[in-house]
Amino acid sequence: VVKSALAFLLAARRCEIGELERLAHTSELAGNIAGFIHALQRERGMSNIFLASNGERFAAMREEQVPECDRLQAQALSSFEALAGEPGAVRNGARLFNRIAIAMDALDALPLLRERISSRAIAAHDATAAFIRLIAALLAVVFEAADSAGDPEISRALVAMFHFMQGKEYAGQERAHGAAVFAGGHIDAREQQQWRHLIQQQHHCRDVFREFAEPAIAAAEAAAVDHRTTVQLERLRRLGQGAGAMPVDGSQVDSWYECCTARLDAMRAIEETLAAHLRRLCERKIAVARESLRDEQATLERLHRDASSQGADAPRVIGPQLERSVLDMVHEQSRRLQEMGDELETARAALNERKLIERAKGLLMAHRRLSEEEAYRALRQMAMNQKRRLVDVAEAVLAMADVLPGR
């Protein structure tokens, strides 16, 4: 039966390897989505300026950006399809594929959106909002990938990556928001509030990123945006957010756009480092697990040899020392899996915040018949009015769920 204990120890190890291989696939997917989102963010920024300038600026650059976007979209889609080709190989696959289905549906609207931008049949604000929705659908896929990771180290790396991507997207939204304000030459209280909200969300994402990223990558991130850009950014933020009804200096729109773009490009470099780290991490962990499997298999073969050399009738075919060592291996595996489970819970707790917000959004959608976007805006408005964090408002909404009338 010690042989059987070892056989199940091996089965457990094979499950771990399978899980790591799945994670290598979803990590690859996250990396491809990051590249595609960056291209979409660029296209959004260019479209924004193109529309705001009545088609005078960025027309050619925008046209060139579209095929680049398409190339990266195709790359992302092929990794979606590779995953769908072996649905059994995805943990929590139902949720992940559902998120992908939603993203595919959002992508469906992209050609029409581009047509309307080209023919200037859409307002800059609406075009930006459409890109925001599409990117949010893609980020939700990465979130699901991070949430389904069964290895704590990879889970931490994916949590860091997701929050970095989300923070970068808030930075992109801030670029669009600020550009609209500078171009318009004035800012109202609601726009000020929204700007502050976008900055706060970036801080929050960066905090979570720094908590979960490898120290070396967190340090690289801290050093990535050069001092000059940061000073410039803060100066322009102050100028843009103005004071009361004071007019905003419209001539700063280009400086703002360039400063934000430099920042986003610097963030993109970090994102690539994160994706490369994730890939290496998966490879390294798979290699280590395979080596352990080989060692354990060698032990099992030794047991088989010993058993056959002693004849089939021998009731206790192995030495107590080897028996002891198998038992130690099983208990060591048990302890390690337990620790991994505990660490995993810590990493996944960082994702709870977003889940609470999603649930509160769903509640508002059902009870107040709001669209997803309206529900999010309602939550954000509550948070801004009450000067509380989005997650606190979400928790308050969920706590009220029981007293709300049924659907």
Add this chain to the structure above:
Amino acid sequence: VVKSALAFLLAARRCEIGELERLAHTSELAGNIAGFIHALQRERGMSNIFLASNGERFAAMREEQVPECDRLQAQALSSFEALAGEPGAVRNGARLFNRIAIAMDALDALPLLRERISSRAIAAHDATAAFIRLIAALLAVVFEAADSAGDPEISRALVAMFHFMQGKEYAGQERAHGAAVFAGGHIDAREQQQWRHLIQQQHHCRDVFREFAEPAIAAAEAAAVDHRTTVQLERLRRLGQGAGAMPVDGSQVDSWYECCTARLDAMRAIEETLAAHLRRLCERKIAVARESLRDEQATLERLHRDASSQGADAPRVIGPQLERSVLDMVHEQSRRLQEMGDELETARAALNERKLIERAKGLLMAHRRLSEEEAYRALRQMAMNQKRRLVDVAEAVLAMADVLPGR
């Protein structure tokens, strides 16, 4: 791209079906383990009386029980092996197989234990303790199966089943404990405390069982043990736990044993109902999911037909109505998966208690160099001394983890 959205909706559905099929396997495993544990509980009871009566009683019945045990052990092992044959098909497989490896190791000691019982080379108390360890290892496999369930309804059924099995095992331990007290003719304060602890644990398990079981099964459980047995049990418990140093009426040992055995057999019938319910539940859910998949596939085929009848170049090949219905399907799936996730968390929260106790045990083992059994006894002793629940003591121990010296 709507076609793609639908394709990923289908992939999500296939993942759900795969998950349900996995759960059908692990549920089958839980049912087989329940049968094997019942046989072991009978063997433990008989061995206990056999040893306590210096081999005069239950000798033949015990000999007859061994092959019955072996038959059910073989059945449980074959379902372990079936699972190990497709390790990729098990969610959270590493932990499950590790638990099985530990159980296999515990089973390894069974033949030697039986030899020592036959030759009366072991004390009744030690034989009972050995059976308790083995059954605990098997219950841990069922716990892991319940913990890894990804469907809320099946998770609830497995949580109910696990707690019922655990409660029945405490009832079996109480039978052994009471039999030893009645046979010995006296009881001390520690034995009284331990007896109360075993009763409390049964109440706790029954409460969780009733919370999570199907109402019909919970009602069957409440009606299963006939009134006469319950009254008799309470009378004997009172007699057995005595008062202070008062001697215990040794002549009641047979009544006690019979009364407890009647109760365990009645519980076994409920366990069989639970296992059958779990099997039907898995079958029903798989059938429903497959039907949904067929419907969704038919929609996809209709889309393909429409697309080919309109020629490959048609940019928008499908009617807006069908497009709308695909989008509705995706969002409906999203909502359903979200709800399932929330319900699943509620069901799994019932398992947290045991996880906390396991973690506290692990901490004590590491820091105070205790065996698993010693660590459990230390926790139980703390709980009894402080008149607190085991889980509260476990939480207190874990809260102290940071101030304990490193390993």
